Every structure is written in C-alpha cells, then in structure tokens.
Amino acid sequence: MRCCRIDLQHKFSLYLNSELEHRAVKRIEDHLLDCGSCRTRLAHLRNGHRLAQELPRFTPPRDSWAVIEAAISGTQPVASRPQAAVRRREFGLKPGLALAVIGIVALVGALLIAFSKARSMEEENTGTMVAEALDLREFHTVNIADIEQNQKPHVMAEGYVSEVSVNDEDGDFSFKLVDDLGRPGPFIICEIIDPIRLSPPSVGSRVRVYGVSRYDGQADHNWYEVHPVLNIEVVHR
C-alpha cells in the first residue's frame, strides 16, 4: 500500500545526505519502522544515492588558459565603485572651475576617440592570438550544403560572404556564408560574439570560417550556424 506521508518522503534525499537535524531524522526513522512502502522507497533512493556517489570526474582535455588570456587581453576590469564615488566627490568640491571642466571634457572626448581606435586594433590582435592558440587541423571540414548532416561540434566551412549585419541589441556582427553569390541556395549564418571579437569579412569575399556548429531553432529563424566564430581565413577578397 502506498504511503501518503509526502512530507517525510520529500526529505529522504536530505536524510541520505545526512543534512537533517536530529529530530527530523528520528521522525523519519520512527515512521520507517512501521511503513514498508517508505522502506522500499528509501531503499531505491539509497541505490540511486550510492550510484551518484560514483559519478566520474573529468578534466578538460586541454588547458584553455592561452585562449582565455588572449580573449581578456582586450578587456580591462571595470573600476570599482568606491573609486568612482571618490572621483565624483572631488569633482563636486570645485564647482567654480567651469573653463577647466570644459577643457577636461574636450580632452576626455579626444582620449575616448583615440581609445576607441586603439581598442578596435586590440580586438583584431585578440582574434589573431585566439587563432594562434587553436589547432585548426582539429576542425571538421563541412560543405555549406551538407551542414544539416554534420554531427561534429568544431567545423570549418568555406564559402562566399553574401551579407554582413550588426545586431542592434548587442552590436555583434554576423554574416551569411553561401556557395554561390548569384543564386539563392543553402547558407550558414556565422556569428562573431564575445569574447572573440574578430573583424567581419567584406561582402563578396571568399573565406574559411572556423567555429562551433549549432542549429538555431528560434521562432523567427531556423537555420544552421557557426556560433561562435573562432577564426576567419580570407581565401580571396
């Protein structure tokens, strides 16, 4: 006969993991003396618990530090809040220096433009460093038309870039890879995302794209993707 003491059954895994206080343990053990159904239930859970304790641990096949370091090289940690607060207070102490402030704002503007240019060059370097850290021979070559049959996670696809677009929300670039620029046919959408900010290839160029193969099955689009793109080799512009 099935037992209705759901309140106690609910705590069986806690009981097996010795995470119950003494009173709760006693309540369960008193109940088990009288209830064969719960004894069977607990025995099954104990078997599952014993098996779960033998779950194997794995180690990554390669050390990813080189790729991670390359990716974060273009990233500076954000200044901590207390420092920002101190700066704001200092600014508030000198309200009369309007001309100096205008000068500083102009200088900061100029620095921001220079930083933005330097940052884009840095991002290109990051892409190169990531490519150097990857073993491109490990990528499985797929034809654009055959991507549907692909089962390998890491792929290389070659084709022409028919269009490049920018995501309005996050600024990520994506481009469409096709076999033939003149005719509609099978395609792969290639997405360039953080942390590997590669420069998008130009429309009309022929490229080899290395990355992770996936199927994007959202309501508004159903297509195969290389996402994220890990490396781009330009065959000809």
Next chain:
Amino acid sequence: MRIQQSQTESEERETIVSAQGGDRVAFKALYDRYRDRVYNLIFYSLGDELGAEDVLQIVFVKIYRGLPGFRFEASLATWIYRITLNECLNQRRGRSAHHIPFEALLGSDDEMDSEAAADQQQAEGERREIIHRAVMELSPKLRAVVALKYLEELSYEEIASVLQCSQGTVASRLNRALRALEARLRPLRRLL
C-alpha cells in the same frame, strides 16, 4: 582544521581582490583552482565534451569581466557556479543535444567481451561510464543538482543559493534524480 579553512578563505579573498584590480597572475590562480570544477559542471549540464571546452573559455572570460562587481555577498564558488549554469542555459537554448543513447552504449550480448570483463580496471571504468551515461539521460535541471551535490559536495543550502531556488526544490529535484537513476540502472544491478 577550522583555522586552516579560515586561512584558505583569507588567501582566496586576497587573490580575488588582486584579480579584481586586474592582476592577471591572481586571476590565473583562480582559474587553476576552479577550472576542473567548472568544467565538470558544464560537462554534466551540457553533456558534450568538446562543447564544454568552448563554454569553459566563455565562462572564465565572463568571470573576469564580472569579478570587479563581486561583492563577497556569496562565496566565490557559488557565484562562479551561478555564472556557469546561466551560460549553460544560454548554450542549451541554441543547440540541439547530440548524445549516444543509453541502449547503444550497453551494446548487445554478442558484443560483450568476457575477457575484458575480467579485467578489474576496465570493468571499473565501464561501470563509471554506465553511471555517467545514466546521469546524462536525466533532464539538465536534475543533472545540475546531481553534479552540485555529488561532485561539488555542496550543501542543500548552497545548491539553493546557486540555483536561486528554495531548499525544498533542491530536495525534490534530488529525490527525482536519484529515483530515476535507480530505475534506469535497476536492470543492471548485478553488473554494478
């Protein structure tokens, strides 16, 4: 023991503060400390060894970027596991799972090698592989709870904090996971 634990915590805090300031060596120390744990959590959550390596890289870049905002309100491990599982969720949304069916792994009777079964080490490896595969058949939510409990050995309270749910939900998921695991492997009890 207690003093040793407190020393470790204090050392970790110093490392975190240095890493928050952009110290790459300190961040590498955190990477070394958490790499395998994060990898296992990704692996069990996604069920894809090669994909796990890519996600591991993304997770550590996110940790690096988010570290300046870490305020020591939870333990670093809890915070890292939360980032990891959120990223796994993002990855699952965009990919269809490819895994070998459990039945395919067991093979047919004809394929069983009696000599190999006699080899203790191989038998142990096969046993773990069967258990691993059975866990991979669980839903991602149940797998995450099993990995946090049985690999990371977190308490119910800590798991609830990582998953941002109640301890009751953790208990319920773990009950379901263990029952499913036992039911899945019951026919093989004599072998295991």
